[in-house]
Structures are given as C-alpha cells and as structure tokens.
Amino acid sequence: MDSTDTELEDIEVELLVRALQRRHGYDFGQYSPASLKRRIQQLAHTQGDGTISRLIERVLHEPGFLQVVLEGLSVPVSEMFRDPPVFRALREQVLPVLASYPQINIWQAGCAHGQEVYSLAILLEEEGLYERTQIYATDFNESALRQAQEGIYPAKEAQLWSRNYLEAGGRHTLADYYSARYELIKLDQRLRRNVIFANHNLVADEVFCEAQLVVCRNVLIYFSDALQDRTLALFRHSLVRGGFLCLGTRESLDFAPSAKDFTPVDAGLRIYRLGGRSAVRG
Ligand SMILES: C[S@@+](CC[C@H](N)C(=O)[O-])C[C@H]1O[C@@H](n2cnc3c(N)ncnc32)[C@H](O)[C@@H]1O
Known part of the structure; x- marks a missing residue:
C-alpha cells in the first residue's frame, strides 16, 4: 500500500467514525487509532466487501448493521x-475488607x-459475601450483554477455566458451577x-x-490517554472512599492524573484503593 492509499484509508476511517457518531451516537473518536484502524480493516474485510466505504454505506443505511x-x-x-493471581488477590486482599460493609x-x-x-460471583459465593452483594455488569455491546445473561459457553473452554479457577484459590471444582451438554456448558443461573x-x-x-x-x-x-483519564475519573467518582479499583494487567494508573487519588494495593496486579495511605489504613 503506497502513501496515497494509506492517506485515503485514514480519511475513510475518519468518515466511518463520524458516521457512527452522527447516525448512532457511538463515539470511537477517542479510541487508540492504531488498534481501531486494525479492527476497522478486519471488519471491512468480513463485512464491507473489502472496503471501508462500503462499511460507511451500511452503517448509514442498513438497520441492524450497527x-x-x-x-x-x-x-x-x-x-x-x-x-x-488477580482473582486470588481479590479473594485474599480485597474481599476481607469488603466484608466489613x-x-x-x-x-x-x-x-x-x-x-x-x-x-466474581463464584468468589463472592465462596467467601460468604454474595447474599449482600449487588454486581452491576455493564458493556456497550448489546449482543455481548445478551450472551452474558445466558451464561452459555463452548465446552472446550472449560479445561483452561477450571485450571484458572483452581490457581485463583477456588475451593471446589469449576464443574460444580455449570452443567455440560453436547459442546456447551451453561453456568448455574x-x-x-x-x-x-x-x-x-x-x-x-x-x-x-x-x-x-x-x-x-x-x-x-483500547482508549486514547484522554479517554482513559475520563474513564478513570468516572471510576473515582463511583468509588466510596477506601473503595478498590482493579484494572487489566496491561493497564496502569501510573501516568493518569487520577493516580494521586489512589494507593496501590498490588501495583503489579493493578489493584488500587481510593484514598491516601492514611485514609485506607485498616
Ligand atoms: C477485551 S473485552 C474485556 C472483557 C473482560 N473485562 C476481560 O478482561 O476479560 C473489552 C470489552 O470492553 C467493551 N467496551 C469497549 N468500549 C466500551 C465502551 N466505550 N463502553 C463500555 N464498554 C466498552 C467491549 O464491548 C468488550 O466487551
């Protein structure tokens, strides 16, 4: 691909992002550009007859394509x-504190x-806290949310997940929490x-x-630095003082303005607590 092609493709990416924003109110303008472009290219390949222009047309005119x-x-x-290890740390270091609420x-x-x-529900159940817990599970992807509610997954995943569960300090076997049928497992509703x-x-x-x-x-x-900051501010405002924040292992608070509001509980595992050291002692 020469530089003109690359430039044209960048324009198409921008137009697609605008179409999603103006037609449907979904703003990808602050996603990290390189990975967004990669995913748009893949989508063009599978859904756009190889072109981003075709994706734009479908986004604008085809109900359901969003x-x-x-x-x-x-x-x-x-x-x-x-x-x-993150789930083990949640079990051993975070849940005992949450137990006081x-x-x-x-x-x-x-x-x-x-x-x-x-x-998380299994962790809380095993630590005797689930009855007094409310979990709000959110996403902007409606079809992912529907699948999440069903709790049905390919059975081939169960082996890895069972190992993860035990490594995370699981007290039983993961199979106690699902039923298997043909090629699928369904988690206990x-x-x-x-x-x-x-x-x-x-x-x-x-x-x-x-x-x-x-x-x-x-x-x-997947977010730009500015969007990461906005999101971290959202979490900061949602958390009670002394509340915990757990990010992905490749994500970090280190360079965010919000970092000063948090104390690391386990920086390597990206678990933080809202408040200065004195505020969160005990
Ligand atoms: C890689 S998955 C992470 C799933 C899970 N948290 C994990 O670590 O295994 C990223 C999820 O973030 C969601 N997501 C991306 N942008 C979002 C946004 N602006 N608002 C809410 N959810 C978003 C996606 O729909 C996707 O389900």
Whole structure:
C-alpha cells in the first residue's frame, strides 16, 4: 500500500467514525487509532466487501448493521478467572475488607460475554459475601450483554477455566458451577441472582452507582490517554472512599492524573484503593 492509499484509508476511517457518531451516537473518536484502524480493516474485510466505504454505506443505511460494527470493534474476548493471581488477590486482599460493609456494590465495566462476572460471583459465593452483594455488569455491546445473561459457553473452554479457577484459590471444582451438554456448558443461573446487566457506554454515560469495588479490565487499552483519564475519573467518582479499583494487567494508573487519588494495593496486579495511605489504613 503506497502513501496515497494509506492517506485515503485514514480519511475513510475518519468518515466511518463520524458516521457512527452522527447516525448512532457511538463515539470511537477517542479510541487508540492504531488498534481501531486494525479492527476497522478486519471488519471491512468480513463485512464491507473489502472496503471501508462500503462499511460507511451500511452503517448509514442498513438497520441492524450497527450491532455488527459494535461487535467487530469492541473485541469482547474474555475468559473465566483470567489472570488467576488477580482473582486470588481479590479473594485474599480485597474481599476481607469488603466484608466489613453491610451492603457491597461492585461495578464490573466492560463485561463482554460475562465470564468475569460469573467469576466474581463464584468468589463472592465462596467467601460468604454474595447474599449482600449487588454486581452491576455493564458493556456497550448489546449482543455481548445478551450472551452474558445466558451464561452459555463452548465446552472446550472449560479445561483452561477450571485450571484458572483452581490457581485463583477456588475451593471446589469449576464443574460444580455449570452443567455440560453436547459442546456447551451453561453456568448455574443462581450465580446471576445478584447481577444487573446494563448497557453503559464509558465514552458517553455517567456514574450510576456508588461502588466498593470497580473492576474494569482490558478495556482501557483500547482508549486514547484522554479517554482513559475520563474513564478513570468516572471510576473515582463511583468509588466510596477506601473503595478498590482493579484494572487489566496491561493497564496502569501510573501516568493518569487520577493516580494521586489512589494507593496501590498490588501495583503489579493493578489493584488500587481510593484514598491516601492514611485514609485506607485498616
Ligand atoms: C477485551 S473485552 C474485556 C472483557 C473482560 N473485562 C476481560 O478482561 O476479560 C473489552 C470489552 O470492553 C467493551 N467496551 C469497549 N468500549 C466500551 C465502551 N466505550 N463502553 C463500555 N464498554 C466498552 C467491549 O464491548 C468488550 O466487551
């Protein structure tokens, strides 16, 4: 591809981003440009007869195509107990503190197909805290949210997820929490009893709950620095003083203006606590 082609493609990317914003109110203008472009190119390949212009046309004129684009641009990839040491740290260092609250609110932002929500529900159940917990699981991808509510996954994932669960300090076996049928597993729907799944766009929507723990992993990596700052400010406003924030292992607070408001609990595992050291002691 020569420089003119690259320039033309950049213009098309800009036009697609504008079309999504003006036609549907979804703003990808502050996503990290390189990875956004890669995903748009893939989408053009699978849904646009190889061109971004065709994607723009479909976004503007085809009802229902927005969902296809959101699915393509949002990367709803996840796994249960992903990064097991993080879940072990939540179990051993965070939940014992949350246990002191009579009612626990958890906001899990960017829940994708729900694997992380069910993992949190299992942790809370095993630590005896689930009855007094409300989990708000949000994403801006409606079809991912629907799949998250169903809790049905390919059975081939179960082996890795079972290993993750045990590494994360699981007290039973993961199989105790699902039933298997043919090529699928279905998670015990009782795990969903204290979960509210809701559409929430981190780019445009505001804080909607007061939380003791915000878990948002592998979402900020797709955002520009400015959008990361906006999102972190949202989490800061949602958290009670002394509340916990858990980010993805490739994400960090270090360079964000919000960093000064947080104290690392385990910086390597990206678990932080709102408040200076004296505010969070004990
Ligand atoms: C890679 S998945 C992360 C899933 C899970 N948190 C994990 O770490 O396994 C990223 C998720 O972020 C969601 N997402 C991306 N941009 C978003 C936005 N502006 N508002 C809400 N969710 C968003 C995507 O739809 C996708 O489900």
